[in-house]
Amino acid sequence: MTVTLADVAARARVSPATVSRVLNGNYPVAATTRERVLRAVDDLDYVLNGPASSLAAATSDLVGILVNDIADPFFGIMAGAAQSEIGVPGDGTARAGGEKLAVVCNTGGSPERELTYLTLLQRQRAAAVVLTGGALEDPAHQAAMAAKLGRLADAGTRIVFCGRPPLPENDAVAAALTFDNRGGGRRLTEHLISLGHRRIGYVAGPQERTTTRHRLEGHRAAMRAAGLTGTAVSPEDDRLTVHGPYDRRSGYEATLELLRREPGVTAIVGANDSVALGASAAVREQGLRIPEDVSVAGFDDLPFSVDAVPALTTVRLPLYEAGARAGRLAMGTETPPPGGIATIRAELMVRGSTAPPRGDRPA
């Protein structure tokens, strides 16, 4: 019923092996023979049987990209960039083999689903896997991940981290691109402090996530350095920090809570831009103006942040560039950084949503 490689071989009057060589292009074949084979492929509308090919070759052309939340442009931008480096030449052909199939898998932030997806990709004998976004800090899960990644690597799957801190013993991970979340968080809060803010509310991401912790640590480091809090996490820190998911609703609700706890806050920092947008809505709903009464800041610099009113002060992460680089690393078309680890700089973007607090002036 379905056309096989043998059918193509018969029509082109060559052996199946020759057809295979033409399609995979990894072997010298006479030009005229190649032509004949390709014509037969087109004539018969032949499509390579991926499973058979993968079985025989003991590797597949599948590349998995794991994301925490596919509806969040933070991940969409990275995933799209990675995919554009990995997959699909875009000339519509794909008659032959060799094209990678870059696919995005949405874990929804669930550690179980993360592991399950890795198993599924292992089952498919994936050529590479890119893991984006922060990791869960639960020791049991980290151990399970390390074990799973080790097995994947042993089976020949190349593993790349993008926006995720490297594992302690990362024999498995070929390369890790990690964002300077701590530095970005610190510079952002330093900016607010230099404007004169002293009581700064922080709407953090979910607990036990590396991204959450690093951004918060940067914030607290800046506060400490300015003598605004103790050296350890103090009750004061806790009172001005609320955790929640990385979405606008969390920013909205946490900000209402912060304003209730401490009406004297003059600035709210969101763990990311979506949170900051929700925070802005809450601030306004309380009859306060941005930035005159309360400054608001975010993190990531997603495309919509510049269109917020007023434009959102935030920390820019080069998501597209990082994703593209991760894609090239997964393909093996870029040499890994020394030690397999590269830290990607986070740049402070000062815009209209932050200003000196009422009746104050910059330091």
Add this chain to the structure above:
Amino acid sequence: MTVTLADVAARARVSPATVSRVLNGNYPVAATTRERVLRAVDDLDYVLNGPASSLAAATSDLVGILVNDIADPFFGIMAGAAQSEIGVPGDGTARAGGEKLAVVCNTGGSPERELTYLTLLQRQRAAAVVLTGGALEDPAHQAAMAAKLGRLADAGTRIVFCGRPPLPENDAVAAALTFDNRGGGRRLTEHLISLGHRRIGYVAGPQERTTTRHRLEGHRAAMRAAGLTGTAVSPEDDRLTVHGPYDRRSGYEATLELLRREPGVTAIVGANDSVALGASAAVREQGLRIPEDVSVAGFDDLPFSVDAVPALTTVRLPLYEAGARAGRLAMGTETPPPGGIATIRAELMVRGSTAPPRGDRPA
């Protein structure tokens, strides 16, 4: 080196066939035997060889979800919803077979890449394919798509459309969920007209896309019904319409162009919410206020639209529900609508970004 089914069989002291039956669960196996097999699976850390399994069974557990732009939440929301219905039980196990691997493929809006991805999924013998978003109206591409989808369907791949109009002769497509873009566009413009607007600029999406055309047709139908334009596309229509990609930058630039062409416009409609956000920025940059001087409206009601200032009047599409339903249709866990086609309602959301034009009052 790598553990195979035969290894599991040896350890469990059963035949390979029995192990296969346990893993696929489609066959009666004694409880004690099953236990023994599953224990051996865990002991050996066995992972099914997907390619071998797919080759023997002539079908795979891969499900593809095609999107135009993975960085756009419009697609991310639908894809995430579909994926949550299709894949990954989330209990972390996935020891056995039967789990579907739902993966998202980013075409970037390119018709060639769309076809290439379909070929790649065909090569993998995908169990199902979900195509989201509008289609290109180029006849050559449509013919190529119809042919490709036909071949996929013949090979046993279930095909579902989500937010895409059905094909003329859709034997191949199991089900098509299509948004009422025309109706939504019409109701939105009717709303503006009822507020008293007469000169309404329209920032459309890219040419030759069904979504673009349908939304624009709805807009023009409302204009015509109000006697604000001729029955056909008139020069006037053209003068107040600018096409561009579905992003904020397009909205920004097109709006500057519209304000230059016709300073008397009192309202700008964006083809989607991102475009509307860019339009808002442009309007403000010209020193005009929203909605006092110029009303702005969008389409889709993405999560950030309610946080715009003022909150964006738009047309709500139930993206999550549609994606989830498409996922179930792809899995075969929901019966297709009569005729295989269902139209999904678009709901007008009136918010603060639209108001009567200066010195006017509602009709």
Add this chain to the structure above:
DNA sequence: CTGTTAGCGCATTCAT
């Protein structure tokens, strides 16, 4: 440069 041969690991007959 090309043909021949022998599995890859599993699902599925058919037996029992």
Add this chain to the structure above:
DNA sequence: ATGAATGCGCTAACAG
């Protein structure tokens, strides 16, 4: 309810 045998379609030696 379980075991034995066959072949899915292709790639990768190995010859020539």
